[in-house]
Amino acid sequence: MRQMLSISSYLAVKEVWRNRGRFLLVSLVIALITLLVLFIAALGEGLGNGNREYISKLDAELIVYQAKSDTVIAASRLGRNRLAAVRRVEGVADAGMLGTSSASLLPPNDAEPIKVALLGVEPGHTGEPPVVQGARLSTDLAQEAIIDANTAYRSKLQVGDTLTLRVTQGTRDEFYDLRIVGITGGQQFQLQPSIFVPFYTWDRIRPKSEAEINGSTPVANVLLVKLKDPTQAEAVSARLAAQVDNIEIATIRQAIEALPGYSAQLSTLNTQGGFTLFIGILVIGGFFQIQILQKVAQIGVLKAIGTANPVVAAAAIIQIVVVTVIGVAIGGLLSFLLSLTFPPTVPIIFNGATSALAIVALLLIGPLGGLVSIRYAVRIEPLKALGLSS
Amino acid sequence: MTAYALETKSVIKTYNSDSGVIQAVDDVSLQVAAGEFVALVGPSGSGKTTMLSILAALLQPSSGQILLDGQDLSGMDDRERVSLRREKIGFTFQANNLVPYLSAVENVELMLRLNGRLDKAGKLRARELLARLGLGERLNNLPGQMSGGQQQRVAIARALIHNPSLVLADEPTASLDTERAYQVVETFAGLIHEQGRAGIMVTHDLRMCEYVDRVLQMQDGRLVRIYTGHDEIMKELVQGGRH
Numbered sequence: 353m354r355q356m357l358s359i360s361s362y363l364a365v366k367e368v369w370r371n372r373g374r375f376l377l378v379s380l381v382i383a384l385i386t387l388l389v390l391f392i393a394a395l396g397e398g399l400g401n402g403n404r405e406y407i408s409k410l411d412a413e414l415i416v417y418q419a420k421s422d423t424v425i426a427a428s429r430l431g432r433n434r435l436a437a438v439r440r441v442e443g444v445a446d447a448g449m450l451g452t453s454s455a456s457l458l459p460p461n462d463a464e465p466i467k468v469a470l471l472g473v474e475p476g477h478t479g480e481p482p483v484v485q486g487a488r489l490s491t492d493l494a495q496e497a498i499i500d501a502n503t504a505y506r507s508k509l510q511v512g513d514t515l516t517l518r519v520t521q522g523t524r525d526e527f528y529d530l531r532i533v534g535i536t537g538g539q540q541f542q543l544q545p546s547i548f549v550p551f552y553t554w555d556r557i558r559p560k561s562e563a564e565i566n567g568s569t570p571v572a573n574v575l576l577v578k579l580k581d582p583t584q585a586e587a588v589s590a591r592l593a594a595q596v597d598n599i600e601i602a603t604i605r606q607a608i609e610a611l612p613g614y615s616a617q618l619s620t621l622n623t624q625g626g627f628t629l630f631i632g633i634l635v636i637g638g639f640f641q642i643q644i645l646q647k648v649a650q651i652g653v654l655k656a657i658g659t660a661n662p663v664v665a666a667a668a669i670i671q672i673v674v675v676t677v678i679g680v681a682i683g684g685l686l687s688f689l690l691s692l693t694f695p696p697t698v699p700i701i702f703n704g705a706t707s708a709l710a711i712v713a714l715l716l717i718g719p720l721g722g723l724v725s726i727r728y729a730v731r732i733e734p735l736k737a738l739g740l741s742s
Numbered sequence: 743m744t745a746y747a748l749e750t751k752s753v754i755k756t757y758n759s760d761s762g763v764i765q766a767v768d769d770v771s772l773q774v775a776a777g778e779f780v781a782l783v784g785p786s787g788s789g790k791t792t793m794l795s796i797l798a799a800l801l802q803p804s805s806g807q808i809l810l811d812g813q814d815l816s817g818m819d820d821r822e823r824v825s826l827r828r829e830k831i832g833f834t835f836q837a838n839n840l841v842p843y844l845s846a847v848e849n850v851e852l853m854l855r856l857n858g859r860l861d862k863a864g865k866l867r868a869r870e871l872l873a874r875l876g877l878g879e880r881l882n883n884l885p886g887q888m889s890g891g892q893q894q895r896v897a898i899a900r901a902l903i904h905n906p907s908l909v910l911a912d913e914p915t916a917s918l919d920t921e922r923a924y925q926v927v928e929t930f931a932g933l934i935h936e937q938g939r940a941g942i943m944v945t946h947d948l949r950m951c952e953y954v955d956r957v958l959q960m961q962d963g964r965l966v967r968i969y970t971g972h973d974e975i976m977k978e979l980v981q982g983g984r985h
Contacts, residue, residue: 355858362855363841370843370884650841656800657900658828658856660821735800738835738912 359659360666367667368674375671378639379679385632386683386714387690389625391700393710394691396621398699402543403617404608406471406500409539412478413582414589415607416447416575419598423610425452429571430599437596438575443588445580448477449551449572453558456518457547458527459507465518466506469541472554472572479576481548486511486534492552497530501538502545505696511535515547522562542611543699629713636721640672644725651729652737661730668726669719676718680711745812746773747907747940748797753806755792755963766792767803768963776907779934779941781951784960791912793960794944798831798910799823811907828856832901832909832939834930836916839897840885846872846896847881853904864903871899875929891922898930902937909934911943915950927953951975 368375401408407415416438421428430449438447451472456465473479475489481498482488489496497515499507509515509532517528530549539546549557555570579588589601602610609615644651651664687702694700755767767789774780782790795801796808799815800823808815810830818826827833832853840849850868854860872881875895885893894914901909911930915923927943931953934941943954951957957969969975 359855366848367843649837653833653835653839654841655824656798656827656835657833657853658824658826658831660824735795 356660356663356666360663361670363654363663363667364670364674368671375675376678378636379675379682381635381639382632382676382679382714382718383683383686385628385635385717386680386711387686389628389632389710389714390683390687390702390707391690392621392625392628393706394687394700394702396618396625397703397706398701399543399621400614400618401538401701402540402699403611403614405538405540406469406481406546407541407604407608407611409481409537410479410576410604411578412448412576413579413585413604414577414592415602415604416577416592416596417600417602419600421600423600423602423607424612425450425573425607426612428573430573430575431569431571434596434599435572435575438577438592438599441588441591441595443580443584443591444577446478446578448474448479448576450479450574450576451551451554451558451570451572452541453519453554454544455547455557455559457503457507458516458518460509460513460516463507466503467544468503468517469544469546470517470519470554470558471541471546471548472551472558473548474551478578481536481539483534483536486532488534489548489550490533492550494550495530495553496533496550498534498536498548499532500536500540500546500548502540502696503547504535506545517547517557519557519559521560522565526557528557625710629717632714632717633721636672636676636718637724638721640668640722640725641728644668644729648732648737651732652734655732656734656738664732665726665730668722668729672718672722672726673715676715679718680714683714684711746809747776747778747811748772748774748942749807749809750797751807751809753793753796753803753808755789755796755801756804765963767796770806770960770963770965772958772965774908774940774942776940777935777938778956779931779943779954781954781957782942782944782960783946783948783951783957787962788960789963790944790960792963794910794912794942797908797942798833799826828853829904830907832904832906834894834897834901834909834911834914836913840893840900842885845882845884846877846888846892849885849896850899850903853900857904859904868899868903871903872896875899889922890917891926894918894922894926895929898926898933902933902939905937905939907940909939909941911941913945914943915945915947920949923947923950 417423418428418430435447435449438444453470455468455470457468458465475491480489483498489498499509511532511534513532514529515532519526552570579585585603592601654664691700691702751771753767753770757764757766770793782793784790796803803816806816815826841852844852847868850872851860851865854864869881872878875898877892877895880888880892915926918926927950957975958965959967969978
C-alpha cells in the first residue's frame, strides 16, 4: 500500500511538474470557479443576513402576529391590549412591541438621502437592541434614536448628533429631528440599515395615510416575546394561542423564513452555487477525460511493464486532487483579496461555516469530475493501447 | 536436460470472428535459453505479434503452456501476470516506449521503483547502463528532447535494469534509419548475451537477424522453420532476404 502510494505520488507529481503550464491553466479555471462559488455563497450570506439581521439577533424566542397575517410582519397589526394579554401568559419573561416602516434619512452633508428601516421599540423591553456606543433609549416618547452600524457608516453620523428623517404623512413630506443616543451593531432589517426609536415616537413620525394621521391608537406590527425558559417555546406557544385571541405565533427561525423574499432569494443563490459546482465538475471531468484520451498509449506502456491498476488509478486521483487543491487555494486567496476591496455596504459576508462548506464542495468536484477518466484509465488494455491486438 | 529460461508447449490462440474461428497461433512450441537472443520473423498476419503478446503475459493462450523460469504463465490470474511482467520481463516497443514526463534516467529507474528496488546502487546502475548505451550526456533529457534511436536505447536500458529473465522487443528498429537500427540491435544483442537474459525480438527487417542466435519463422500461426547458427541465418535470411 505504502509502495503503491509512493509510486502513484511520484508519477502524479512528476507529470504535473513537467507539464505545469497545462495543469496551472486547469488550476486557474478551478480558481475562477472557486471565486465564483465563494462569492455566490458570500452574497447569499450577505443578502440573507441583510434581510434577517435584526430578527436573528433578537433577544426573544417567539414572535406574535395578528391572526391570518401569514407571519408577514407588514401584514400584522396588534394593539396594546394584546401586549398586556401576552405578558400575562405563564412562561413569558417579557414582551415588547415592534413597529416597522421605512423612512429617508437626510445626511448632514447634503448627500443623497438614505433609505432606512424605521423601527419602533419599547425602551427597556425585548426588541430594543443593545448599544455598542452611547446609551439606550430613555422613554417611550423621547425624541431619541439608536442607529445601527450600517446607518452610522453610510451617514457618518455619531452619538450626540441630530439626525433628520423625511417621511410622507398624508400627502405631505414631514421632517423630524431626533438626537442619536446610541449606536448598535449591524441590525439591518429587510436589507435596509435601521434606526430604532421609542415606540410612541415611532407611531408619531412613521409614514401614514391621510386616514391614519388623526388616529389616536398606536398599533404595532408584532410582539416580540422573551421566555423564562427558552426550551419551553412549544409549550408557551400553545398557551399563547389558547389564551390570547386572534394571534398566530412563530419561532425566530420560522419568522426569518417568512420574511418577504428571504427563502426565494436564498434558494436562487443556492441553485446558482449548485450549478456553478456542477459546471466545475463538467469542466474538470472534461479536462481529465481529454488528458486520459491523449495518454492511452502511455498508460498502456505503464501497464505493460507491470504497473498495477491501483497505481494508475491512485496516480490519476492524486493528480486531480493536487490540481484541485492548488486551484481552490488560489481561488480562496483571490476571493479574500477581492473581498478586502468591497465597502461594507455591499452585502457580501464571508461566513466561516458557509465558506468552509463551499470549499469542501469545491475540493470534491475534482475527484467527482475525474471519476469517469479514472475509470477509463483503469480499463485501458495495454495490448490495444500499444497496438499489439490483431 | 537443458533448463530453458522460456519454454512454450503447444500454444494455441484462437479468436472468434464473423467469418468463423481464427487460429492466430497454432500449436507453437519453442524454447529459449538464458543468454540466447532469438528473432521471431514472418509476414504480417503470421501470428508473431500474438505470440509475443502471449509470451509477455499480456494475452492468455487458448491452450498450451508457457513456462518462464519454470513458472507456468497460462494458469495465472491478472494480478499474478502484472507482477510477473514487472519482475521477470523487460520490454521495448515499436513506439511510445517511454513515459514522456520522466527523464531518461527516471524512465530506467522506474522499473526499479515499480519493483521496490530503487536504492543508491540501483540508481548508479541505471546511470552506468545509460552511459554504456552512449547516453551519458542525456541522463536528464526528456523523451521529447531525444531522437528515436536514443529513445530506443533508453527503452533497452529500462528493459534490462531490473535483471529480468526474459526481454521482449517488438519491432525495435521500425522507426529508425538503417545505421541506427544496426547500432540499437547490436547493443541490445550484446547486453542480452553479456547479462545472460533470454531475448526475443519480433522484426520485419531480416537484416537485423545478423545479431541473433536463432531465427524462428512463423507463417499462418505456425512455427514453420528455425534457422540456427550465424552462417545459416546470414546465407538463408539476411543475404537471401526472404521470410
